[in-house]
Structures are given as structure tokens and as C-alpha cells.
Amino acid sequence: MKYGKSGSGNMARRKKILTVLFVILLAVLCFVLGWAYLSPTPPRPGLGPEVADRLTQSGVESPVTAVLLNFRGYDTLLECFVVLLAVIGVWSLVVPRTITLPRESDAIFSSLVSLLAPLMLVVAGYLVWSGGDGVGGAFQAGAVLGGTGVLLHLADRPLTRSVSLSFLTMGVLLGPALFLALAVLCVLLGYNLLQYPPGSGGVFIALIEVTAALSIGLSLAALFGGRYPGIPKHSDRKDSMINFVYRKKSP
Amino acid sequence: MESLFTPPVIYGLTGLALFVIGFAGLVGRDHPLHKIMAANIMAGGVFLFLVTIGYGDGSFIDPVPHAMVLTGIVVSVSCTGLALALTRRIMENVASDESLELTGEEDS
Numbered sequence: 001m002k003y004g005k006s007g008s009g010n011m012a013r014r015k016k017i018l019t020v021l022f023v024i025l026l027a028v029l030c031f032v033l034g035w036a037y038l039s040p041t042p043p044r045p046g047l048g049p050e051v052a053d054r055l056t057q058s059g060v061e062s063p064v065t066a067v068l069l070n071f072r073g074y075d076t077l078l079e080c081f082v083v084l085l086a087v088i089g090v091w092s093l094v095v096p097r098t099i100t101l102p103r104e105s106d107a108i109f110s111s112l113v114s115l116l117a118p119l120m121l122v123v124a125g126y127l128v129w130s131g132g133d134g135v136g137g138a139f140q141a142g143a144v145l146g147g148t149g150v151l152l153h154l155a156d157r158p159l160t161r162s163v164s165l166s167f168l169t170m171g172v173l174l175g176p177a178l179f180l181a182l183a184v185l186c187v188l189l190g191y192n193l194l195q196y197p198p199g200s201g202g203v204f205i206a207l208i209e210v211t212a213a214l215s216i217g218l219s220l221a222a223l224f225g226g227r228y229p230g231i232p233k234h235s236d237r238k239d240s241m242i243n244f245v246y247r248k249k250s251p
Numbered sequence: 252m253e254s255l256f257t258p259p260v261i262y263g264l265t266g267l268a269l270f271v272i273g274f275a276g277l278v279g280r281d282h283p284l285h286k287i288m289a290a291n292i293m294a295g296g297v298f299l300f301l302v303t304i305g306y307g308d309g310s311f312i313d314p315v316p317h318a319m320v321l322t323g324i325v326v327s328v329s330c331t332g333l334a335l336a337l338t339r340r341i342m343e344n345v346a347s348d349e350s351l352e353l354t355g356e357e358d359s
Contacts, residue, residue: 026275033267038260046305046313063314064321072318079322086329090336139321146328216325223332226339 059201061133068137069205073194077183080176080212087172087219091228105156113155120148128213132202138175138209142216149221159221160229168218168229175215179208262303269296283338287331294327 051063051071058066068076124141131137149159159168182204183194191197196204222229269292276289298320305316 022275022279026271029274030267030271033271034264037263037267044304044307046307046311047315048307048311048313051314063312064317067314067318068321072315075319076322079326082326083329086333089333093336093340137321139325143325143328220325220328220332223329223336226332226336 057198057201058205059196059199059203060131060205062131062135062137064135065131065137065205065209068139069208070194070196070201073183076212077176077179077194080179080215083216083219084172084176087222090223090226093227110155110157113151113157117148117152120144120151124148124213124217128209131209132206138212139216141209141213142220145213145217146220146224149217150224153221153224158225158229159218160225165230168222171218172215172222175208175212178211182208259303259306262306263300266296266298266300266303269293269299272296283334283341287334287338290334291327291331294323298323 047067048063051067054071055061055063055066058070060066060070124144127136127141127144128138129136131140152159163171186195186197187193189197273289273291273293273296277286277293280286280289301316301320301323305313305320307313
């Protein structure tokens, strides 16, 4: 009732104009991006040759792993913490018990998952191992581990049923914590942050890869859970401070 | 015709198209779930584009964009998870706000 009849007509017209303008903007964006990409450019050598020159110093044979965990290690360190932050964010939210997925137990799916889960763990292990000299590494293995966690969750066998909550929390923390500890260790040994001592790059990278894969996998599985798994199932919403404030504000 | 549509051109343009489609959804749609999906489509386009850039003309492969995309995918999945959890929380509050408003109007 806030808007009169002429007002709502005006609104509709404005919306129409905005839509047309938006479509024009999208068309221009399409054209500019496509033109910029297709216009002839001088050859970009990129950083491939630089990486190839220094590959022997990195401690691994795969250029992608070398970039990921040696040359741009700080980048990956921060990204591990972004994943950790996402888990902390999701675990901090108070999710009311009213929204839960209705779950039916499916014998075929559940037995398929019990066949697939061990296989996927082996694949994840292989991916970590092959990261040293080829395609693979912590993030790929973490994605496979996370997928395993999601499948287990869907088969009504969430991780917290097989491992304790403290183990899950420690597992989520282990990768970023060890990564940070090794980065600081480099400083303590008299090098720059994440500048591995000569000759020891392989050991550092292997340690980070294994723990980061575990942590990423557990983090992704925890994110899929959508809530802190430690809250007792029959907790009342009134327990939470957030809801307390929210309830006081509303009439 | 063959020289025009080389694999890098096809992949690059597909990446750009996905980016624009995602952008349209991100701005044009109201529902948070649609926005999250649109942002993911945008991210997919960016990843495809970056990998294509890293591939170059096939004679060399730049590992730096590949490493960025590799971590970016996992980070985008994590961000989607957090965004979905936040959305669920927001929608819960919006739903209770709306029900409050409705009852208030009925009273007056």
C-alpha cells in the first residue's frame, strides 16, 4: 500500500528500462571481453621458462607442485587458511534443528558407498604421492577425500560417527598449523618465510602435502555437514546468544 | 575456418561466456541461492579462462595459472559451503521476520 497506482506503474517502467540497460551492458561486456581475448597479442612466454629453470632447486619434479608449495608457497598457505576460516564460519553458525534433510536409508547406495570409500582413500593417497613428479597433489587428494566424506554423509554415515569430534577438529587444524609451523621454522633457521633450506625442499613439501590433503578433505566434508557436529541433537534454540539477542529485538 | 576455432579460442570464449552468464545471474536474480549458483558459474568461467591462458599455444605450459586454479577450485567450494550455511541462517531469520510482520498486520 506504500506505492500508489501511478507509483507502481512508474516502478514497472523503471524496471523495464533497467532491464534493457542491463542487457545492453551484458552485450557490451561480451563484446569487449571477446574482442580483448581474440585481438592479436605479442606472445606471452608466461612464467613457464622461469619455473623450468629453477625446478631443480624446488625439491619436486612437477612444475605445478613446485609453484604451489615452493615458489608461491605463501599463496597456498593463505588459501589453506581460507578453507579453515570457512569451516570456522560454518561451525560458528547456530542452525536450528528444524531444518534437517529427511534422509532415507538406501541399501544399494549405502553398500556402494562402503565399496567406494576405501577405494577413494587409496586414490587420494595415490594423488598425494604422484604430486611429486606429475599430476596430483594435496588439493586434488583433498578434493577426493572431501568427496568421500560427502558420500559417507549422504549414506547416513557421517564422519563424526566413526571418528571423535576432537580428532576431526585436530585433522582440520593440522594442515594449516603444520604449514605455518614449517614456514616459521624457515625463518628460525635464518631463511625467509617459506624459503626452504637448500636440499630440504622435498621433505618440507611432502610433509605439507600429506597434512594439507588430510585437512582439506576433512574441511570439505565438514562444510558439507553444514553445522558444528558437536551440538547435541535436542538443544533448544534459546541456548544461543545470537537467538537471544534476536528474540529480544523482535516484539 | 579451422585456423579460427583452435582449442584455446574455443575454451577461452567458453570461459568468457560462462563469466558473463554468471554475472547476469549474480546481478539479475534476487534469491541468494541463485546468486551463489551464479557466482559459481562465474568462477567456473574464470578457471577455464585461466587454464586456457596457462596452456598458451601448446608449445609451453605455464604452471602458475594452473596452480592458482587448483587452489582456487577448493577455495571456491569452501566459500560456497560457507555462503550456503549463511544463506540458510538468513532465510531462517527472514522467514520468522515475515511471519512476525504477517501476524502484526492481522492484529491491526
